[in-house]
Amino acid sequence: MDEEPSAERQGLGSRERNILALERRVFPGPGAKERAIREELGLPPVRYYQLLNALLDDPRALAHDPVTVNRLRRVRDRRRAER
Numbered sequence: 001m002d003e004e005p006s007a008e009r010q011g012l013g014s015r016e017r018n019i020l021a022l023e024r025r026v027f028p029g030p031g032a033k034e035r036a037i038r039e040e041l042g043l044p045p046v047r048y049y050q051l052l053n054a055l056l057d058d059p060r061a062l063a064h065d066p067v068t069v070n071r072l073r074r075v076r077d078r079r080r081a082e083r
Contacts, residue, residue, distance in 0.1 A: 012060050015041070019052055020065045023072060 012020075018041055027033040037048045055061045055069075056076060062069045
């Protein structure tokens with residue numbers, strides 16, 4: 001009885017892994033990150049941040065890179081609290 005694996009067990013796709021990898025990097029100055037988003041991922045920055053925000057709530061992302069996801073969740077929560 002072969003069942004289709006759940007989305008949670010399938011793991012992240014390459015785009016999601018690349019987004020998390022980019023978030024682990026340090027960028028030298030203003031605009032460098034946005035340039036990397038466009039050049040390396042082929043995404044407009046607005047779409048990148050939409051995907052990143054959704055990824056932070058994805059249990060597969062947490063399993064793949066808990067340090068980065070938890071750090072970004074803390075940043076997101078802190079910014080929401082400041083509003």
